Amino acid sequence: MxxxxxxxxxxxxxxxxxxxxxxxxxxxxxxxxxxxxxxxxxxxxxxxxxxxxxxxxxxxxxxxxxxxxxxxxxxxxxxxxxxxxxxxxxxxxxxxxxxxxxxxxxxxxxxxxxxxxxxxxxxxxxxxxxxxxxxxxxxxxxxxxxxxxxxxxxxxxxxxxxxxxxxxxxxxVRLSLVTFSVLPVLIWVAFAFRKWMRLAFRQVRARQANLSAFLAESIGGMAVVQLFNRERDEAKEFRRLNASYVEANLPVITWDAALYAVVESLSSVAVALIIWYGGGEIVKGTLSFGSLVAFIQYIEKFFSPIRDLSAKYxxxxxxxxxxxxxxxxxxxxxxxPAVLPASEAAKGTPQACQASPAQALQSICFNDIWFAYKDRDYVLKGFSLQMKRGEKVALVGETGGGKTTVTRLLSRLYDVERGSITIDGTDIRELPLPVLRRRIGVVLQDPYLFSGTIAYNISLGDPEALKRVEQAAAVVGADRFIRELKNGYDEEVRERGVNFSAGERQLISFARAVAFNPEILVLDEATASVDTASERLIQQGLEGLMQGRTTLVVAHRLSTIRDADRIVVIHHGEKAEEGTHAELMAAQGLYYRLYQLQFKD
Amino acid sequence: MRNRWGAYLLGALLLVGTNLCGLAIPWLLKLAIESLQSPAKAGYTPAQYGGLIAAAAVAQGIIRVFSRTTLLNAGRRIEYELREDLYAKLLTLDRTYFSNWRTGDILSRLANDLTNVRMLLGFGVLSLLNTVVIYTASLILLTRISPFLTICAVLPFPVMILIVKQMSASMFRVSKRTQEALARLTTRVEENVSAAAVVRAYCREEGEIESFGAVCDSYSDASMAMAKIRGMMLPVMAATGAIGTLVILFVGGNQVIRGELTLGGFVAFNGYLAMLVWPTIMFGWILNLVQRGAASMTRLGEILNAYPEVVEPEQPVDPGEIEGEIEYRSLSFSYGSAEMLRGIDLKIARGSRIGIVGVVGSGKSTLVRMIPRLFPVADGTLLIDGIDLNRLPLQRIRAAVGFVPQETFLFSRTIAENIAYGKPGATREEIERAAKIAGLSGDLTRFPQGLDTLVGERGVTLSGGQKQRVSIARALIKEPSILILDDPLSAVDADTEEEILSALSGYYGKRTVLIVSHRLSPLRNCDRIIVLEQGSIVEEGSHAELLELGGRYAAIHREEQLKAEIERL
Missing domain, CATH: 1.20.1560.10 (ABC transporter type 1, transmembrane domain)
Structure with missing residues (x-):
């Protein structure tokens, strides 16, 4: 095979x-x-x-x-x-x-x-x-x-x-013509060899690709190879590919050596022609010794650029x-997504959301929104939600139910397909992206850390945020562990933050959100279980983070839902239930069961 | 280099041959010019000299082809053998090794470092031999023409070699700096692209562009420093040639005028000196190549000298037919500083069906991975049919175990080939049967070429569930006495799961079956269920017994019922 x-x-x-x-x-x-x-x-x-x-x-x-x-x-x-x-x-x-x-x-x-x-x-x-x-x-x-x-x-x-x-x-003229008689051969060689080399090279590349692909796959699946005792067969196949790769290289080496040799020999043959014909001319007195020597040197200089023509090619x-x-x-x-002209998108918006063009945020409305990542595969089907200034709303539901999507739509990482999202009555599609996103602080489920210092990771290089780094770290309680580091805020974060615990990484991403001082906070709580020490850290961090902000949180923590002003249950892309923790528990519906399942600790 | 000494020797001889022909040409030129100047004393006519030069040129060309191919092929052959050895080594290394190394790192060693070594052993050796031959021969011939002129011309060469060596050293440094700058640039791009959502959410696009510009700048600077050093090589090269030519023109010209040197000798001297310029420059380059090749060989040595923790027993015991009785005796296993298994005692009779549950990280997978020795058994004992696992030949135990790993891995081959991977030379019927038990039949009819559909990048992308089922079929076709399913149906919907489970129960027969799962449904038909927590067995018994116990298992059961209820709402 x-x-x-x-x-x-x-x-x-x-x-x-x-x-x-x-x-x-x-x-x-x-x-x-x-x-x-x-x-x-x-x-x-x-x-x-x-x-x-x-x-x-x-x-x-x-x-x-x-x-x-x-x-x-x-x-x-x-x-x-x-x-x-x-x-x-x-x-x-x-x-x-x-x-x-x-x-x-x-x-x-x-x-x-x-x-x-x-x-x-x-x-x-x-x-x-x-x-x-x-x-x-x-x-x-x-x-x-x-x-x-x-x-x-x-x-x-x-x-x-x-x-x-x-x-x-x-x-x-005549000596030149005699000398240049080798040129047609040289040109023919240059073109013919180039063609053959190209064919040979193509084969080398194809076989190299095969070899590397096989190797990459084999290393990735080494456990399977070993579990099925197939080492010998794999080695055999590898040997075949390896040999075929080496074999493909041999003609390239030969063609290359031949090209080198032919060019080298032709240049010497040209010298021989100069001696043969030029010698006669000297005897006849029509050529000087100096010219003969110069001819020889010129012809040598003539050949050297032709030699590496194929490399340049x-x-x-x-x-x-x-x-x-x-x-x-x-x-x-x-x-x-582009910014829409301020106009009709606002029509059909519920009354509550149209008021107050004031500076400070008053309300956020999700109006019957539909969204699909792929084709007609709707993740959200007519979801609606109203939030008021300073409110803390928790989204709960099963994985894949559309909670995270709601948060992504608010900062326009994607655009809704039907319906609209408005902030103080203005469709977010009418706001310039930076204006919109500056108002929203996003904490992703998986806190992404960049390589760079802690200060850089909190401020992301923004000069305004940079001024608030330490203050922000203090708000979420990250300052304690940062101060204990050898270089404090200048401690290097290695690739993806491997030198910090899960809890510490979370806190850094919380501090990042605070440093940008947004009015609206969108928070996707991490689902992964962390050790108790990290859990305590995160718990305290969250309180500082949400303080005084209008917050939309995808909740995975008991404390988060208990503290929420309102809980919205999303089921199969629709709003299934809404209310406070106590109300929803009393209703003994979907939330009641989800609560037992997800928030039992 | 084993067995390649012959090739190198032959290559060296051929190189001597080709260079002798090459070196003959200026000499013939000398004789030709001398014959032109004083035809009376000449041995041959200029035309005959021309013929001799042409003959030497043809001979040089022919031998050149053989010398180059001999040496460069030898380099390629050694590369081939090294690659063979490296791969053979990789095949023996275990999971512990591979989890400590990034695949990319191993691949880059097998690509870049191997290339460096090949360059050294092929082109490096070729250039070195060439340099040595040309140097020796040219110096001899030059001295024959004029010893005094030779000393004058060659005097600056050692200085040149020294300068080139210095320059190649700083070239090495700067090139390292350039590589590092490029690596930073790459990381920057990678992070920016991977964290596109973060960058957008915080409106950091402009800032990112700015800081990317700075990274590009520092890379540009390093590249320019590199260009500068490379450019400096040109004047050095020129100086090497220039001083020689100057000596000839001035001293040599003088000698010709005074009759101490023939015009032919003058021309030939010029020719030989020109031949020396390139090898002189090459010296520094070869030094660089040796340095790099040696560093790369060390990196390859790290793979070649690695040793697996899971090794063949020194005194293997022949188990006969493995029947599938398994016993763990106070078995513990640590991975790095994390304790994965703590003192496991467990006896599994042949032919029994065991379910293993527990949360993520409780040690479920580690427990079953010990059986085919994916992990070494070092602390405690694991007995198979009453024989210490460490004394069973690796091949025998692995042949007896059908393992469906948690992360499904399929090869970029056809589905049939992937299934037959479990049994080389399996018949079409066997493959079809295994596919049927694994619940693949329905999917196969929807694929363009059925069982012969290619999987992976160049073929059809299978869904997670389909991959899992191919992986199951691959284990089933092996007809193992011990079948281990590590969370095999996690990506399969409930109806399909039901279907596969009932098909599987017909297959089990006398086999010992271990099923690891984070859900309870696949464990329904198990004789005994084991609940793991933090590497220890906390509960053990049948489904009914465990429910009655009202502990962990019962809690998981309640959760699943709730989930089902929610789903129905």
Whole structure:
């Protein structure tokens, strides 16, 4: 059985795509001056390369053969100067290109990142994190490579090649033609080998993908492999894939070695031709020794850029593929919901919610809202709820009943499909997103911590919130454990906050909400059970957190529902019951049972 | 490098061959020019020299192909063998090892570090040999042309090598800095994307963009530092060549004029010196490669030298046919600092059906994972058919256990292949039967290719429940004497559960069956139910007995009834 053959050949893209390049040029334009400078350096570099054999020619013909010492030191000095000039110009050119490359990469990266910030929550539900990460990292890296070794260098190479051809023809047409007789072979080799190499490379990539996929899967499922005593079979399959990968590499090595050898030999054959034909010319007196030597040196310089043509070719290919992917993401306009014009959305809103345009929050209304994450699969079906200033409303119900969705809709992470949510009578869709979200503090069920300091995690880098970090930590009682840390508020939070307990992580996320000082608090209590010490911490934190705010809480704690002004029971996306704890308990309905089930401790 | 010495030796010899041909060319050039200058003393005509050069070039090319392929293939072969060894090692490592290592880390070692080692053993060795051969031969030939000129020209080389070595060291440092900056950038993106909801809820988009810009900036800076060092290499390279050429032009030219050196010698000298520039630069690069290769080899060594806690017994006992009697004797197990099992005493007769319940983290799964030795038995004893588990051959006990793990893992193969994984060479009928008992028949008819439907990324995405049932079928087809189901029906709806359970009860027969569940419904038909709490058995008995006891089990039972009531409302 062959299991590894599931990955198809990776498609190999174009080397140059006018549409993509045209769009890419726009990113380079701001740096055109630097780029032009780099381009202007190219003829200078080419000239200094071309001058070197010429100096040798002059030294041989005018001085060495004629036995004239005077002027030789000056020539040697000129040679040294030109070589240093060449290397400094090269350095400048490389540096400029890198600089432009880095700027362009920076611009594209930041633009792409900014673009991602404006995409909707749904987009993130559907897109794997890894693919976004590679768009912003490896794909952009490839563009940098294109700058370092791609297009511009090729232009320089072409200049040098053209210059060599010109000088040689000028020095001796017939000898040049004889020497260039190897060129058709060289060009044929370059093209033919490139084609074969590409085919061989494609196979290498496909087999490498198979091997890595197999390996990743096998490591992930190692327990299953071992439980079913299948180590030997897996090893056999791995050996097959491993061998087929190595075998695919061998032709690449051979083609590569052959290309190297053919180019090297052809350049020597060209030298042989120069000696054969040029020797005759010297005897006839139509060619000088210096020219013969210069010919040999020029032809050597001619071959070296041709050698790494294939490497540049694959870099360009990779860059086109990356550009394609980057632009595709930039063109994705699954934006965050837009702001509606203030108008009709308010009609049909119950009277209670239309009043008071005052500054301070008066009321929040959910009016018959419907929502589905997927197609017609409604999570909320005509849910309504009115909240007044300072009220604390607890949402309870089974998992998957739609409680969390209600909180997400309020901060417009998603938009309702039917019905409306209003704050003080204004449809939230008419409020600019920052205005709306600034009023709401959200505490997610799973407190997400970033790598950075504690202070950063509380303030998220917001200058206003930063001023309130310590105060906020004190309100939720997080200051006690933070003060005990070696670096206090500057203690580093490691990846996902692994160096803090579940309770501490919760408290940090509470402090975050307080630091932003929102009027409305939306809180999704964590379901996961924590140890008793953490539980006590969280308990105290919650009190500070909810103090004086209009709060909508998805409740999982006994104390939370007992303290709530009102409890709303959501069942299958609808409001099933509503009232205080005492009222609902007395009714002995759904809440009564849920209470026994979820809040028994 | 085992068995590859031959290849390296051959490669080295071929390299000597190709380089000798290459080195002959400037010499022939020298002779050709000398013959042109004084045709009387010449051995051959220029045309004949041309022919000789062409011959040398062709020979060099042919041998070049063989030398390169021999050495680079050797590198690839070693890579192949190393990869083989690494994978073979991974196959023996146990759960404890894999839970301490991130899969990504292991994969990156098998990709990047292996590449570094291969580069060292292939291209590195090739370049090193090349350098040595060219250096030795060129120096000899140069000295033959003019010892004085050679000393003048070669004098700056050691300084150059030193400079390149220094530069490659700082290149190594800066490249590490660049890598770290890139890693920070990657983390930043990953966190931003994963926490998209937090960023939006707190309106931190602008702040995020700003701080991302700062991270990009520091990465750009590191990259520019890298570019600068790389760029500096160019003047150094140029200087190496330039000083030599200067010496030739000035001193050599002088010598030619004074008749101490022929024009041919002058040209050849120039040619050999040009050949030396590249190997000189290569020296620093090879040093870098050795450094990196050695570091990578150490990282690979960490895998190769890892040892599993679960190992084959030194003196295995042949159990004959394993019948499925299980006995735990004061068995404890700790995972890190967490005590998962505390002094478990439990005897399970062959052919009995045992249910295990308890909250998350109570040790249910750990208890059953001990049987196929997914975890090592170190504290206490576990007996199978009265034999210490640690003395049973691993293969034998694992062959006797059909295990359906909690996290379902299927391979990206067809459904049939996934089921047959439990029994290599299973017939189509056997596969179909197992699928039927596991309740897959209905689903299969809805798949495009039935049993031959491909699972996973490139095929059909199965639902959680479907995956669980394939995983069950995979265990059933094994016909094990001990069947362990670790929460196997958690993603299956009540009706399907009912259907599968009744099909399974017909399959049980003489087998010992252990079912772990957080719900009680799958445990209905069990002879005995065990309630675990914090790693200890707190209640034990039949369904009726436990209900009467009115403890933990009864409480869970009440909860489930409530849930059912709520569902009906």
């Amino acid at each position: 062959h299991f590894g053959g599931i990955y198809e050949d990776e498609t190999v893209g174009k080397v140059y795509d006018r549409r993509l390049m045209g769009r890419f040029i726009a990113y380079v334009l701001p740096y055109r001056r630097m780029l032009t400078t780099a381009l202007l350096l190219l003829p200078l570099i080419a000239a200094s390369k071309l001058a070197q054999p010429w100096i040798i020619k002059v030294a041989i013909d005018e001085h060495i053969v004629k036995g004239r010492m005077e002027g030789l030191p000056a020539l040697a000095a000129a040679f040294l100067a030109i070589i240093f000039a060449e290397s400094i110009l090269m350095f400048a050119q490389v540096y400029l290109l890198q600089w432009v490359g880095q700027r362009v990469m920076y611009d594209i990266r930041v633009q792409l990142f900014s673009h991602i910030q404006r995409l909707s929550t749904r987009f993130f539900d559907q897109t794997p994190v890894g693919s976004l990460v590679s768009r912003l990292t490896s794909d952009i890296e490839v563009l940098g490579e294109m700058f370092a070794a791609g297009i511009v260098t090729v232009v320089g190479d072409i200049l040098v090649l053209a210059g060599i051809v010109g000088i040689m023809l000028w020095m001796n 694959s870099i360009m290919q990779g860059a086109m593929a990356s550009l394609e992917r980057i632009f595709a993401l930039l063109d994705n306009d699954d934006r965050e």
